Amino acid sequence: MENKEYKNWVCVGDINRADTQFNRGGGTVCLNSPNLWKNYRDSVNEIEPCPRRRSKTFDFLSSPLSENQDRAIPFGN
Incomplete structure (x- = not known):
């Protein structure tokens, strides 16, 4: 899907991707x-996506379920 309304916009910024900078804004x-x-588009060889932030809410799932039965989340009730 292409959005022609925004096609020729170029945005340059210093968004903070480091975990230690998560709460600090950047400028754009x-x-x-x-x-x-066109010059920027033609100069791109590859794109590195941002890593997905893992929610601390589900950290307990990385341990075996038997250790976390008292904290299990019921689904589909």
Whole structure:
């Protein structure tokens, strides 16, 4: 799916991907420039996705279930 309304926007920022910087904001500036967008688009060789943040809510699931029966979450009631 393509969104032509936002096609030529280029945003450059310093979002913080480090866990230690999770609560600290970053800065970003966006420009609507077809030529700049094309230059950036043509220079991309590969994309590295952000790692998924693991919720501490489900950390107990990494241990064997028998150790955590008192904390088990009922599903589908």
